[in-house]
Amino acid sequence: MAQFEEVSKQSILHPKPAGLVLHYGTAGFRSNSIHLDHIMFRMGLLAVLRSKKTKSTIGIMVTASHNPEEDNGVKLVDPMGEMLAATWESYATMLANAEQEELISALNEIIEKEGIDKSPEASVFVGKDTRSSSASLSQAVLDGVHALGGHSKDYGLVTTPQLHYMVCCKNTQGKYGDATVEGYYKKLCQAFTQLVGNASNRTDDQKHLCVDGANGIGALKLREMISHLNKGLQVTIFNDGSKGKLNHQCGADFVKVQQKTPTGIQVNPGDRCCSFDGDADRIVYYFTDSQQVFHLLDGDKIATLISTFLKELLIQAGLNLKIAVVQTAYANGSSTDYLENTMNVTVRCTKTGVKHLHHAALEFDVGVYFEANGHGTVLFSKAAEDKIQQLAQDSRIDDERKRAALMLQSTINVINQTVGDALSDMLLIEAILAIKGMTVEQWDRIYTDLPNRQLKVKVSDRRVIDTTDAERRAVSPAGLQEAIDQLVKTYRKARSFVRPSGTEDVVRVYAEADTQESADALAHEVSLAVY
Ligand code: NG1
Ligand code: ZN
Structure with a gap:
């Protein structure tokens, strides 16, 4: 050249x-x-x-x-x-x-x-x-x-998901939307407005959400997006970048890992809050109850809310489409149990990293995928989209089916199918809560998380740890998995695994058990076994 x-x-x-x-x-x-x-x-x-x-x-x-x-x-x-x-x-x-x-x-x-x-x-x-x-x-x-x-x-x-969206719009010659930030807001906000049109008599309280913008791009872009929402959502933005430092003691990762409210946010008991991460491709929700106890609604709770909503709509619409939830080993055991045994939804477990989840979700008509840390979205197959489209335009069906088909159509438009997107996920979650008339406390009570703990262990070479079974079992070094199995046996409802991080020079240890003390102790003991 x-x-x-x-x-x-x-x-x-x-x-x-x-x-x-x-x-x-x-x-x-x-x-x-x-x-x-x-x-x-x-x-x-x-x-x-x-x-x-x-x-x-x-x-x-x-x-x-x-x-x-x-x-x-x-x-x-x-x-x-x-x-x-x-x-x-x-x-x-x-x-x-x-x-x-x-x-x-x-x-x-x-x-x-x-x-x-x-x-x-x-x-x-x-x-x-x-x-x-x-x-x-x-x-x-x-x-x-x-x-x-x-x-x-x-x-x-722009946020990371906005850039993914632009690329997709451009390469599909506008079929996915206009490759402009304005086009992105218009598409998502119009779909949100259509969805919440199905929620009767929303009060101002129900419309209100506190958002921690992690002092990053998400805060900036949320402010722009809100102006397209016609007061359909009332947002108070904290950590908007005007004072604090990016991701410092705030943001989705801090809230998920520390399991506490970020700094820079003033809220009352029961206020519905969410945090974005530094490029707005992750979101987690939380609230503090009247006893000042912090409650986290992470990617697993989000996946449960969204998949329940979609499954109900598919039934109402009379559409026989296969829905599944894709998780990783970090998904809380209670969420998997609830999805499989109460919701009767297919659950797949993949290796950590969204590309693995995305790939697995493509195998279903409707694939809901979320990492526990709040990165996720919903994928609709081309066939599923076509069926929903046809039904939404069918004049012979009754009102209930029609309403369900139209809501599915709006869900397709509000969700960013290219990648996990905090802004888009937030709109879908807010719409679902509004349509179901559900408070954040009621959402939290769908199932109770098993107490869990994540630890990082520094070792000289983290790559000596090799895993199998979607990273749930270690195959090397020899004896490590047997040691973990022995430790797990001494606790109730316990599970633990280790894997080398793909983004930091550490080994990650995860443990869950019936009490927080047990989860902490198990994580500690397993981390000693890693040395
Ligand atoms: P690693 O460092 O491989 O655990 C972390 C997250 C992933 C994913 C990537 C990319 C956890 C336990 N791991 O990966 O889920 O989000 O970063 O950002 O949260
Ligand atoms: Zn991110």
Whole structure:
């Protein structure tokens, strides 16, 4: 490519620190922002190749999600708005770690292996979060795209799911919606308004929600979205970025892991609250009761609420569609038990990481997937969407079926099927609670979580731990699983597993049991067995 000269020239302005090695992990590259300039430039290059290969627009999001403000990261978005294909993750790692003088040969290797035709135009959409490093890092991405002759569209400050949405809209020629932030708000808000039209006499109290924006992009974008809602939702935004630091003692990850209210939020007992994470692709709900006890409604409770709602609608609509919930090993045992034995819903367990859940959810007509940490969405198969569409337009059916079909149609429009989306999930949850006339306390009482504890253990090499059965059992090192089994036996209703983290240099330990003391003790004992 004549363009290679330009790449060589430009890459000198984005030099790789010699010897630095980073991996494209579960959530792309993540590190302290000072290490990432060359990675960003090179991901711009890679996105051009991916765009030529797929003859589609590719997305690049500059964010480190729930990590501290000092960190940053980058993720590529594939044509339908999904995560980057696994084979390309290894190209990303190879390109990122090529020393300066090996860069062109690394590009050539990818071009050859993938048989990339150089002639198609390349198009890349770029977005960034509110971190102070994001502006210059996203400029490095754009430099990479342009150096290799690609066209770019810079969406500036957007949430991760908004960027996924734009990519999908563009590559489906607008069938999924308009590839603009305005188009995103219009589609979601119109569907929300239609849904809550089914809720009779909502009081102002029921319309009110307290949102912790994690001092990030979610707060900014929520404020924009609210203006499209015609007062259908009354939101008080805390941690909107005007004072506090991004993700510091706030946000969905803090609330889930610490199991407590974030700082910077003033609420009364019973107030319905939710927290976004730093790029607004996760959401968890919570409230404090009159005894000042904190109650968390995590991804499992969200999946239960949504799947119950959808199952009821499918029955009312008389549609024979297969619905399933996809979880990971971190799902609370009570949620799995409730879904399987009370709701009679199919439950699948996959490895951690949304791409695994997303993939499994695609196997069903309606696949609801959520990680316990609040990352999730609902996928409708093409056949399911067509059936719902047809029924909603059928003039011969009775009112109850019609109403159910229309609600299913609005649910399809309110949910961002490309990826977990805090704004979109929030609208769907708020609509369901309104339609069911359900308080957050009633939602919480659907089932009672088993007390649980998550711990992190630092070891010299976390990769010596290898797992099977959707990460629920360790196959190496020898003897570890047997030791865990012995410990679990000494507690009631207990379960525990360990796995190496894909995003941090730690081993994660999870334990649940009949009491908090037992869950804490079991997690502690298992973490000692990991050493
Ligand atoms: P790791 O670090 O592999 O456990 C964490 C989350 C995942 C997922 C990724 C990507 C837990 C236990 N793990 O992965 O669910 O969200 O980060 O952000 O919450
Ligand atoms: Zn995130």
